[in-house]
Every structure is written in structure tokens, then in C-alpha cells.
Amino acid sequence: MQQANLEGIFEEFLNKESVFLNKDSLSIRYTPENIPHRDVQISGVAKVLASCLRLERPSNLFIYGKTGTGKTLVVQKVCHQLEATALKKEVPLKIIYVNCKMRRVADTEYRLVAQLAREVGHEVPATGLPTDEVYKTFFNSIDDKKQIIIIVLDEIDWLVKKSGDEVLYNLTRVNQELKNAQVCIVGISNDVTFMEDVDPRVKSSLGEEELVFPPYDALQIKDILAERSKIAFVEGAVDEVVISKCAAYAARDHGDARRALDLLRVASELADRDGVGNIAEEHVDLAEDKIERDNIFEIVKHLPTQSQIVLYAGLVLDDTDKQPFFTGDLFNIYNELCDRIGLKILTQRRISDLIGELDMLGLFTAKVISKGRYGRTREVRMGINGGTVGKVKELLESQLGF
DNA sequence: CGAGATTCATGTGAAGTATACCTTTAGGCTTAA
């Protein structure tokens, strides 16, 4: 009986007409042929980096703009082209791309440099070595021949927020130590104000050239979506109205094209699953919830256990009544929870830091306030909205074993 | 009544500790001449 059912599902799936031609083109990893409305930025980046084709070190470049304004995409695009040209002209050029936000990959000085070393083919242990040693490993392996290295540090603001700007200082100085190779650094930041509280030496050196990516407006996002959907969907699967809606939603908060693409992709997946031949407006609404949920799930799932418990404690408090709550309240609940599942209780000092981290991830919204006579504390609210809370709670319960 | 002192709960920085892992080194064992 069940077997037959399964078979039925598969059969149906195969017979069903899919809305997709090439679903990949909606994914964030996809690099499209041309990037609409970013000509200025593309040529800006290209002009700066082009000098490496003459074996001259390009100026360091610092790029900032909000999420989903195409920073990463543009840089990657230019880099690909550059690599291709360099290959043709036999210019020794290497481009290293590192995303600093990756947990446990590049979020400390040591780990970043270790990652760089790995990118040039030197396995480096996760701990144990002096940081200088790792620097040396990296330098030596790039300095063995004349070449230009372009290091792209994406989400560089994270790295600095977590472990200070010393890394950047060291990296911007590397050229003095290298005999053959030359290094150019491209920093990409979502935080527009990030440069303000950075060592002025780093600032002047990293910001030799600066480029701002303004947010897209609704019309531009529409263009982008239209372009991609030509590749992604079969004829007539997606309606003008749907695209407008996605664009409008995304433009509503700071012109985030990535969000628009996500909306369209998820909406179309939902439509596909429903087995209807085209995407309807309500699919977009459903998609909006789902994306928010999925993003949060992804973050929560990979949180260290202790942070998960702190988050769960927040959810418990959120459930009762108080919304904002304070560090002390949270710590009490946290204690009970740890007791319940027999986990080691960390100090309040540490929890305070963990709350800070959850705040950075957007799961909490925490603000240090003074309650006058009644002390100073963090005022914490949940950064997760209504419908998702329950699901996150379920997820945590199953992961933590409540 | 208002200026200044007090107070509370916790933020925050610095230094210390435990753990896991790394390299170096010295000693011991094996092996081959």
C-alpha cells in the first residue's frame, strides 16, 4: 500500500510539468553573464585591479554597501575575468577568496591566516602553531616566485568585530616582507560605518581605493529578476505581477537583490511542489515566511550547544510574559535549563558574551541600558518574529533533548 | 527644590586556567654493515 503510494508520488513528480528550465540561475551561488545596473561598479573594480596584468601591485580596495547590493558578485565576476585574462597573457596571478563570517573557518586572526595558507596549498593544523609560524608558512609559499596575489576578504567587518583589526594591519604590511610576490587586499564590508573605528594606519592602507555599492531600487531589482527568470523558467511560468511583488518586497528593506532572488526561487519551488504550472502571488507570501524561517534555522542549527541553550532560555522568557528581559533573568533560566539536561553551567560573564554574539547574529536584539538605581544591564528582545518562534523552539528542543 | 553623592546589577577588560593540539628533542630500540 505504502509502496504503491510512493511510486505514485514519484510517477506524478516526473510527469508533472516543471516550471523550471534552469533552477540554478536563481541560486545565490550563480554568477550570471551580465550584472544589470552595476556597470559603474564593475569598471571601478576592474580599473583598480587591472594593473596586476602589468605585474604591478594594484591598490588595496575597500568596498562597502548593504547586503544584496551585488558586492560579492561583482568582485567575483571581475576576478574570474581577470584570472582568465592573466592565464591567456601568462601573468602569474592568484586570487584568494575568503569569507570571514564562516564560523570556525576565518573568524580569528589565526584561522584566517591558516585558511589563506590552505588556499595556497599548505595544510595547517587547526590549533597548536604560533600565529607567526602560520604567517610564515603563508608568506613562504607565495613568495617562491614572482606573482601577484589578490586576497578578497568578504564580510571583513565580522572579523574585525570579533578579533580586532590587528590582522588587517599585519596583512596590509605583508608587502614589505615579501621579495617576489606582491599582495593586494580587497575588503568587502556590509557595515558602512565599519571603517570609522579601525586603526587609522589600517584605514589609510586598506582604503587606498574605495567603492560604494548603493542599494538597488525596485525597478532595478525587477530588471534583475526578469533577466534571471528568462534563464530559470519555462515560458509563461512566471507572471509580471509576481516579479513585481518580489521586487517590491525586497526593495522595502534596503534594496536587497539577494532577498528578491530568494523570494522568487522559493516561491517557484513552492509552486513546483504544488504542481501548478505557474507561480502565483500567494506563493511569494508563503516564500517570505519560509525564507525567514530557513535562514534562522540554518543559523540556529549550527550554533554551539551553549549558545543554543542561551537562545532557548530567551524563548522561554519570551513565552512567559516579559519582552524585554534582562541578563539576570536570562541567566537564571539558563541555569535551570543546564541543570535539567545536566550540562556544565558557564559563568554569567561568559553568558554576557554569548548574548552579545547572538545579538550580532540577529537572533537577539540587545541593548545596554541603565535602570538607574536598579543597576545596568542588557535589555534583550527576541530577534525572531512570531510564526518562526515556535518552530525554532521545536528545533532546539529536539537538538538539546528536552 | 536642586546639586551632588550613592547605589545597584551587570558591563567590560585583563589575566589566569584547562584543554587539545603542535613541534622539537632526547632516549631507546632496531637494523644493517
Added chain:
DNA sequence: AAGCCTAAAGGTATACTTCACATGAATCTCGTA
């Protein structure tokens, strides 16, 4: 004697703890109008 293996010694990064001091506005205190 040379080569190889092993275990101890000495070192590091990271996550966490301990200690001590900093914060900042509501509240208290006390001098003054």
C-alpha cells in the same frame, strides 16, 4: 653507527573562568532658598 620510533617537554590557540574595576541614571541626602 645509522636510522627509526616514542614519549616527554615546551609551546600555542581557543574557550572559558576569575578578578577587579567601570558605568550611568534612578534614588537618596543634605544644604539652601
